[in-house]
Amino acid sequence: MLKLQIPKNRINELIGHLRDTFDPARLERGWAYYHKGQVAELELKHGVEVHALVRGTKRYEVILDLDQFGKSECSCPDGDNCKHMAAVAFALYAPFGRPELLLQHLKQAIAVRSRQQAKQTAVSKAAEKRQDRFEPPAPDQTPAQWQKFFDQQFYGFSLNQQQSIELFYSAVKEKLLPYGEGWEQPLRGLYSLHVLFFVMRKIEQFYQETKTSYLSYYIETGCRTVGRQCLEELLRLVPRLDVALLAEKASAPWKETLGLLAEAALSGKESPLSWSTVYRSVWWRMTSYPAWVAEERARLRLMLESPDLMPRRRDALLLAEAHFDVIEGDDDAARQKLEALSKREARDYFLYLHRCYEEKAWDRMLAWLRWLLPVVQRAQQEELRQFCQYWMEAVQQQTDDGEWVSVMIALLPRTYHFYTAYLMKAQRYKAWIDLQLSNRVSPLDLYSLDLQAVEKHDPSLMLPLFHQAVERCIAEKNRTAYKNAVRLLKKLHTLYKKVNRSNDWEDFIYRLAMKYSRLRALQEELRKGKWIP
Template identity: 65%
Template sequence: MLKLQIPKNRISMLARYLRDYFDTEQIEGGWEDFHKRRVEDIELKHGLEIHALVRVTKPYEVILDLESAVRSQCSCPEGEHCRHKAAVFFALYVPYGRPELLLQQLKQAILVRQRQQQTRQTNRIAEKKQQERLEPPTPDQSPSLWQRFFDQQFYGFSMNQQQSIELFYSSAKDSLTPYAEAWEKPQRDLYGLHMLLFVMRKIEQFYTETKSSYLSYYIETGCKTVARQCHEELQERLPQIDIPGIARSNPAAWKETLALIGESALAAKESPLSWSAVYRSIWWKMAPETKWVSDERTRIRKLLNAPDISVRRKDVLQLAEAHFALMEEGDEAARRQLEGLTRKEPRDFFLYLHDSYRQEQWERMLAWLRWLLPLMQKAQQEDLRQFCQYWIEAVQRQPDDTEWVDVMVALLPRTYHFYTAYLMRAGRYQAWIDLQLANRVSPLNLFAPDLTKVENHDPSLVLPLYHQAVERCIAEKNRTAYQNAMRLLKKLNGIYTRLQRQVVWEDYVYRLAGKHARLRALQEELRRVKWIP
């Protein structure tokens, strides 16, 4: 295709031009045009210009200036630095090496250049923010100024290690808390709430911004862990905060607070945080302030009636409306409204289970648990764990555990660990054995103290468990499995001896050897321990 070879220093100059002025998309487009043989009629004119045609949807004339590459031209409408210039350059590079290797080198160099530019821009912004640095927060400032100060203190916090989120959480608490230590309690409580809201905002920001990072798994895991800690801390703080008192004494600051929470809670965006739970918890504490509650409920209804509302946002608003119904009319009214949700997530309703637990309203907790039961088959494992823990608390206050057992059985195998632990605590050893048999669990995989406890209670109970495990090991038909079968058989021998049923044991081994007479390796193992001749 090319019949001329330009000097090496000119090729190097053109390569630097692409490296310093083009982006990766333009470079890759040029490589594609070159690779598909769209570059034609290359010739040297006037000693210092390369003329060529690049035929894409239509032919474009490219002129590369060998004296000053920035003066190069193209007849396309794509702008000063286009893919067609890059395509001609790759064609010129052929006599000097492999263009595909140069493509990778240029892409790497462009990536480094872009990162350096981004760093310089970040540094300029940081310098500007440093010049505009706010004074430390004071109790008479608005919450929005507190939030700006928090942002400044942690501007540019680096997500460069696996524990970055956890470090941010502890650092924010340690550095921001002391500013309000000497304040009066109402303002100190409000400040503490805003500090927690700031941490939650930043967690959401980190979660969104690092999805393409090589540390994304660790950042996402850290965000979810710290989000859970924030929710727990909020539940601990709220009973100690006189929210109606703050709303009456400082309505402007409280209005800002509600606006900040409402903006995050009602936006229906993806987040590791349950902003809806925060929103409902705060408004629950506002129940005595009927005017505030009435105005907010009216606002929610207007938002629900807005045209072209998305399904996800409608669910969020219906959840809020149902909560106000609960506050004013009771749980049944809320559950009726919640039936209209397109998608129900169990974690959205744990707020009511927690409140029932805190107030020791066990029948109310059971009502919510029964309502949630149909959702649990497809619930996430963490949600199922919390659901089971709440039900364990409720069942301890009931005359019998029949309903609890029915629920555990209905949700098997996902509830296996909860159910088996409960049966062991309740001393229901026969049911415990039946559960292991149904799930085909080998005694070798069970918690040894549990198995010992059942055996000490009644050795005969564990016999079917060992018999089943022996047959399953033999069915695998390999030497390792046969050795495991021998371990189980030795245990069986000990149990039969303890029960003084040696005749039954000998008959069992005789029948077992006869049943599997063709398995030579198994027969060798049985002879080795002298159970068969």
């Protein structure tokens, strides 16, 4: 290969042109041409022009102008800054160093430049976004404008740790709520409602975006936790809203709010939030405005007539339509409509149970509880707990608790804690002992105060419980279990003495020692306890 050595300053200028005007792909191809020896007839003319031939699919003539690189030419059809020019440049660099190292240096420099340009572009776009920011929320703006401002304030917020949902919730309240603090009612309350709507909307977004993330479990748990907090806060806020003022003096933003709420609650999409509960709570406040209610019911009926509704959306619409029957006091009509649901969830009806509890409408509450019983059997434990608490409140108003007891028995073992607490409270000690026996609960795992209450009432009731526990400990066949058996035997001996059955005790302990005579460790523990010689 012909070598032509040009001044060092010219080479440095040439490297600068390669870095600033060539893309990495063409530099790679140019180096490949040089490396394969396809650059020939290098010649310097007029002191500033390098002429060469490069063999590709054809022979191409290349002229590099060292004074004004932009005037360089190649006879190929690729246009400016082609791979053939790069090949000639690498050939000129060869006397000064290794062209392959120059190629790596150029590629790194181009990559750095690209990152810097991308960063500058991002900064420019961010600056443009800042210029386009919405004005802070004001009472004369629409709720949609408030929501757009909220979105801008938290644009780009991402989840990067398990507590991010909680941190987001706190940040939103701290940053957004102060904007509405000086407003007059009822818009101040409406603005607070929309801040909570925004949090719920973002929770849904985080939930959907991170479903396939390795943190999905923690994020879903956080979403549900914060979702419950938002729901509780909303249910406290809604009764304080001055609906009369909203409907009369701020009807436009209030109607827009109802529309936004309906859009979220009636979509039927999967969500960690109970939008339906918020929707029904708000419309329960609108009973004094029959025209508004009639318009909403007509809209629901029209949507339900659509033939291509997905099951989840149809369920959401049915739940909303039945709610207006509940508002009118016609629970039977509501439940008849709800029978058409493809899937019933117990949590959707706690709103009605709580309303009945507040109004002390016990018969109405019992009707809902009976209707919910098949659903509660497959409900989550937290939902079952709420169901049992409401039924315990209702049963206290009844002359007979037989129905409630049968329900608790039907739902065992999930209702064990509720049922055992009720039996103790009702002083049904025999039934309480039977429950512990059927669940194979050891006296060592029961509250001492409960055991004392049963013993005070009738010590003989305790005998089967301790006998069962002793046998179960021995069946474990280990030293620790044998020691627990001896502890239980000590208490059992006391119980036998209290009921004046010492002879029965002696017979029992003798038979026990004989039955398990082959268990050496148990025999040792019995001797330590001085039960056998």
